[in-house]
Amino acid sequence: MAARQLVNDPDDFVREALEGLQRAHPGLVRYHEDPAYVVRARQPDKVALVSGGGSGHEPLHTGFVGSGMLDAAVPGAVFASPTAFQIRAAIAAADRGRGVLLIVKNYTGDVLNFRIAAELAADDGIQTRTVLVDDDLATDGQEDGAPGRRGTAAVVAVEKICGAAAENGASLDELTALGERIVSSARTLALALEACTQPGQDRPSFDLPDGEIEFGVGIHGEHGVGRRPYAPVRELVGDLTKPLVAALGLDRGDEVIAIVNGLGATHGLELSVVHRELGGFLDGLGVRIGRALVGSYVTALDMRGCSITLLRADDELLALWDAPVRTPALTW
Template sequence: MKKIINDPDTVVADALLGIEEAYPQLRVDHENKVVYRGDERRPGKVGLVSGGGSGHEPLHGGFVGLGMLDAACAGEVFTSPVPDQMIAATKLVDDGAGVLQIVKNYTGDVMNFEMAAEMAAAETGVEVVSVVTDDDVAVQDSTFTAGRRGVGVTVLLEKIVGAAAEEGRDLAAVAELARKVNGNGRSMGLALTSCTVPAAGKPTFEIGEDEMELGVGIHGEPGRERVPMASAKEMAQLLVEPVLADLPFGSGDGVIAFVNGLGGTPLLELYVLYHEVRSILDQHGIGVARSLVGNYITSLDMAGASVTLLKADDELVGLWDAPVSTPGLRWGA
């Protein structure tokens, strides 16, 4: 294992020190491993909290800021944060209008966020609502998941729902919007290599020089099948067609198209893939209202990519365009 770390046991704590120093607009509660906004509080604004295992950066800490999350709980690598972290985050962002938890569908995350919601409510009276993302069409159940896994749509959801919270919508409206985004989004990914978890010290799975894992999870969980290495054009088909068939998306739909790198794949290759994705969408008569290409929900050093398509009406596109100022996504502010 070759990594820029001091110790597998302190990698998340060490990274949080760097995050705090790199972004003066953010604050870090190091005891609870919570990244939160340092700008002025807005009484009456719904607080948005997310979090999950580390190793997916910039998700979630890199999406804290104006127009997106108010706080993110960092678990150990690929490990759910514990309820105490989420309770701390809830208290930090409670501005009297309730708190929305954005939770990727992994068993540990869902259970811990649920427990935290109940405990925070009991302790402080804050109203907490949870929305779970489960956009990965690859498999029904998986290593850490009952039902579908939450992946790329989480990024788009945090942006869109963050904008809605910023414009003053109430908790029920923000939660409804979050469910709408999740319901309108679908994803699938593939891996060319494994990732290596620091504490494990070796690759999570073995994979040959001539094959790839189609439908891989963001922790290296198995996908649908091992398939032979293919061209970017073929990879785009393998990813886009199952996504389109699932919702289903149809001719005349407009989407936000998101091509995401898993951490070890250079941007050059993501642009090649994005062009192939666009070509397939064109063939289906699907318009691309907005797009996002880059490393946003990663799997440590895994080489590979995922495609997320979000059916986007004027409301979602308008909220997507609203100002955002976070380390990972920034425009208009």
């Protein structure tokens, strides 16, 4: 067996990691094993925020449970949606009688299971609304009937900003509108230098020829939208950023929140260089980075590469972004 990961039985990987998360942060989160979800150790009286999806993207979403962000996160198996039964249980655990905002990345399984869970929650007498996150520009412009843009790193902004608004007492309707406004104002593009390897496997999900990168990748080890020659990071960042600027219609004097995200095995030095290049590129357009989050927040196991997310900012979004947050993975 190849020594690629620190695991016991791969089938126990996610459960054991969640036990480890609770051990590391007993004051912040509580792990409920069956059905599996993670909730805040202390839940205040406010609209609850629940998100979830396949595992392998940590710290998303379980690492964002805490004050000022999520009230519960529902982890599936690696790269697999959680069940509707899990999601229903997490909704019930998080609800404080003021309704629950569901933050769902746009993948067929997640959308379906969160929808069923919302119906089951309605049967339980719990009101829910859903914000669908579909920020991945690489999957834009598909034909009718296609699943549409994937949900990737903009979900961090939705969870952070809506989380702050919920702490401030926003209603379920207000949070839904706020979440939808964030999603419509944010786009992401990613590239990979190396694919990721599933727990217990010894080969990555695809091989890249020497000197090529995969452009427009998602967060599940799938192929991107095209191969390109490897180039200095300055060029690669330009290639990622130009379409984002165009899609959001950013112009001189505009301000953005930028998320420079490592996909799993990317070193902090590299992400800092990416952020430098992003800053230089936007400087040239007169677009200001009002706030930045640079680190590995939405990963694809050990994929090597990065994503860039731009979110058009205004005073309301910046103030909510700056509000205090305390979770295992994000604190200020």
